[in-house]
Amino acid sequence: xxxxxxxxxxxxxxxxxxxxxxxxxxxxxxxxxxxxxxxxxxxxxxxxxxxxxxxxxxxxxxxxxxxxxxxxxxxxxxxxxxxxxxxxxxxxxxxxxxxxxxxxxxxxxxxxxxxxxxxxxxxxxxxxxxxxxxxxxxxxxxxxxxxxxxxxxxxxxxxxxxxxxxxxxxxxxxxxxxxxxxxxxxxxxx
Amino acid sequence: xxxxxxxxxxxxxxxxxxxxxxxxxxxxxxxxxxxxxxxxxxxxxxxxxxxxxxxxxxxxxxxxxxxxxxxxxxxxxxxxxxxxxxxxxxxxxxxxxxxxxxxxxxxxxxxxxxxxxxxxxxxxxxxxxxxxxxxxxxxxxxxxxxxxxxxxxxxxxxxxxxxxxxxxxxxxxxxxxxxxxxxxxxxxxxxxxxxxxxxxxxxxxxxxxxxxxxxxxxxxxxxxxxxxxxxxxxxxxxxxxxxxxxxxxxxxxxxxxxxxxxxxxxxxxxxxxxxxxxxxxxxxxxxxxxxxxxxxxxxxxxxxxxxxxxxxxxxxxxxxxxxxxxxxxxxxxxxxxxxxxxxxxxxxxxxxxxxxxxxxxxxxxxxxxxxxxxxxxxxxxxxxxxxxxxxxxxxxxxxxxxxxxxxxxxxxxxxxxxxxxxxxxxxxxxxxxxx
Numbered sequence: 001x002x003x004x005x006x007x008x009x010x011x012x013x014x015x016x017x018x019x020x021x022x023x024x025x026x027x028x029x030x031x032x033x034x035x036x037x038x039x040x041x042x043x044x045x046x047x048x049x050x051x052x053x054x055x056x057x058x059x060x061x062x063x064x065x066x067x068x069x070x071x072x073x074x075x076x077x078x079x080x081x082x083x084x085x086x087x088x089x090x091x092x093x094x095x096x097x098x099x100x101x102x103x104x105x106x107x108x109x110x111x112x113x114x115x116x117x118x119x120x121x122x123x124x125x126x127x128x129x130x131x132x133x134x135x136x137x138x139x140x141x142x143x144x145x146x147x148x149x150x151x152x153x154x155x156x157x158x159x160x161x162x163x164x165x166x167x168x169x170x171x172x173x174x175x176x177x178x179x180x181x182x183x184x185x186x187x188x189x190x
Numbered sequence: 191x192x193x194x195x196x197x198x199x200x201x202x203x204x205x206x207x208x209x210x211x212x213x214x215x216x217x218x219x220x221x222x223x224x225x226x227x228x229x230x231x232x233x234x235x236x237x238x239x240x241x242x243x244x245x246x247x248x249x250x251x252x253x254x255x256x257x258x259x260x261x262x263x264x265x266x267x268x269x270x271x272x273x274x275x276x277x278x279x280x281x282x283x284x285x286x287x288x289x290x291x292x293x294x295x296x297x298x299x300x301x302x303x304x305x306x307x308x309x310x311x312x313x314x315x316x317x318x319x320x321x322x323x324x325x326x327x328x329x330x331x332x333x334x335x336x337x338x339x340x341x342x343x344x345x346x347x348x349x350x351x352x353x354x355x356x357x358x359x360x361x362x363x364x365x366x367x368x369x370x371x372x373x374x375x376x377x378x379x380x381x382x383x384x385x386x387x388x389x390x391x392x393x394x395x396x397x398x399x400x401x402x403x404x405x406x407x408x409x410x411x412x413x414x415x416x417x418x419x420x421x422x423x424x425x426x427x428x429x430x431x432x433x434x435x436x437x438x439x440x441x442x443x444x445x446x447x448x449x450x451x452x453x454x455x456x457x458x459x460x461x462x463x464x465x466x467x468x469x470x471x472x473x474x475x476x477x478x479x480x481x482x483x484x485x486x487x488x489x490x491x492x493x494x495x496x497x498x499x500x501x502x503x504x505x506x507x508x509x510x511x512x513x514x515x516x517x518x519x520x521x522x523x524x525x526x527x528x529x530x531x532x533x534x535x536x537x538x539x540x541x542x543x544x545x546x547x548x549x550x551x552x553x554x555x556x557x558x559x560x561x562x563x564x565x566x567x568x569x570x571x572x573x574x575x576x577x578x579x580x581x582x583x584x585x586x587x588x589x590x591x592x593x594x595x596x597x598x599x600x601x602x603x604x605x606x607x608x609x610x611x612x613x614x615x616x617x618x619x620x621x622x623x624x625x
Contacts, residue, residue: 027345027346027392027395027396028344028345028346029396030337030341030342030344030345031327031333031335031336031337031341031393031396031397032335032336032337032341033333033334033335033336034326034327034328034334034335034336038324038326038336039326039328039334039466042324042326042409042411042465042466043326043328043409043466043468044409044415044417045407045409045417045468045474045476046474047470047472047474047475048472048474048475073283074283074284084277084279084280084283085283087276087277087280088280088283088284097486097490098486098490098601099601105481110481110492111480111481112475112480113475113480115475116475116476116477116480116481119417119474119476119477120476120477123414123415123417124312124313124413124414124415124477127284127285127313128285130313130413130414130415173490173491173492174480174484174491174492174493174494175487175491175492175493175494176494176495177493177494177495177496177497178421178495178496178497178498179421179423179498181493181496182493184597185487185493185597185598186597187589187593187594187596187597187598187608
């Protein structure tokens with residue numbers, strides 16, 4: 001070190017501290033810029049207002065064909081009543097949400113947002129091969145599920161403009177419990 | 191033959207070094223080989239050997255230090271259980287069994303061993319190559335950045351103990367008749383561990399998060415890409431990107447190589463195999479926060495984003511995993527926790543809630559972590575009902591089941607946190623009861 005030997009040790013220490021402090025206060029940065037391709041690979045969320053819905057479109061009749069091939073192995077068709085498939089949860093035919101158990105919670109009776117249908121089936125279905133269909137095919141399946149639940153008409157075209165506008169029957173059936181549960185549902189003590 | 195055995199030659203066994211060291215595998219191959227070898231060893235020692243009467247494990251050199259530790263072969267039956275009400279036919283369709291529960295009756299401390307930490311997956315455990323995996327943080331940030339596991343290892347880390355509980359834990363206690371399922375089945379979606387990671391606030395700061403941000407959307411890289419919305423105040427508080435669990439890299443079933451960890455929140459929000467955090471001003475309303483993990487109230491409105499786990503306790507000993515053999519003094523012991531902070535008090539009742547006594551809380555009492563409580567109890571051999579009631583430092587008290595049902599009805603399947611009762615019969619049998 002090229003410090004003059006006459007410099008008192010305490011001063012030397014202070015000088016050292018002063019040069020070190022800015023570096024110590026600074027958090028280390030190890031993130032590297034994310035490319036659009038990185039984001040596209042990792043991010044699949046669709047928002048209720050339709051943000052990030054892709055191009056493409058579909059209808060219920062095409063969706064029915066796709067359902068029979070890709071979904072019916074686990075999910076009953078309307079009118080079918082296979083008890084094993086019912087354990088997975090009924091997708092159709094329930095208007096009343098008020099019964100206990102999630103078997104009552106069909107798209108028509110419980111789901112608050114139509115975009116969640118597209119978001120979920122695209123990322124997670126068919127179970128044996130998620131993301132194996134095209135966006136238009138997922139739109140068609142969404143249209144079929146909404147139609148069979150009595151939410152849209154048979155001929156309604158579903159795409160990024162029409163889907164967010166579909167009003168779900170249970171749209172207003174939810175209350176936010178964060179950060180605190182509403183007073184009326186709080187337990188009373190002692 | 192030397193009396194002290196210094197120059198013994200044993201033809202029947204395999205020497206691996208001088209001084210009488212024998213190949214340890216000899217004794218592991220089969221019981222017959224072991225017995226035969228031992229007879230040889232004993233014969234070699236002679237009738238006057240001082241070791242006569244000692245157990246085999248005292249007389250025979252043990253095995254080498256292990257490169258990755260394993261438990262005793264006598265403990266291999268202690269495992270998690272994949273307990274669900276679904277039929278085998280269901281799983282033929284569903285492909286993967288997606289729940290494994292911690293054997294709480296065997297957990298006497300507060301830390302769950304990694305191999306016994308409960309698991310809940312939605313489409314199976316992915317086999318992720320850490321060199322191919324990264325987390326991208328994007329949306330309402332100045333600089334979208336990505337981080338791989340090596341980058342995360344370079345940051346200042348925090349190591350903190352937290353409980354993790356699935357909000358479906360104890361869900362069968364909403365049902366009208368008391369379940370006969372085991373303690374492990376009722377409450378086993380609960381574990382405690384030390385989680386090491388980087389605070390998410392550190393990474394969000396590096397990305398330059400917008401002041402208008404209100405939520406983050408976390409997505410996993412698993413099959414089905416688990417997705418949850420987390421409020422930004424939580425994300426900037428104690429949420430971490432966890433990379434180690436009880437000291438070692440988190441296991442594939444827990445989100446290898448990196449997971450979100452939201453201390454005190456319902457387990458599902460701590461997204462495993464994390465690969466995207468989108469910073470935004472609203473929740474995404476994924477299936478897991480609308481259709482699932484919501485609870486319908488008596489007026490048919492559903493509570494959504496019940497994120498913070500309420501104050502809760504359970505008695506793990508005694509429980510229906512055992513029965514009492516004789517009257518006398520027993521230790522009543524269990525776990526208490528609160529998603530908001532520290533446990534301040536636990537009371538125990540042996541008469542179904544008529545009278546209560548303060549249990550001893552075992553140090554350390556950490557926020558958002560399991561606290562072990564204990565109290566001695568003299569069983570007089572008659573019918574008894576054991577209950578525990580927890581309080582947290584914010585004045586919240588664990589409700590009775592009746593109080594919880596009065597407030598929220600019986601339609602919910604998640605977020606059951608009321609007092610649970612073990613009924614002791616005169617013959618020592620223990621059952622889950624409603625009291």
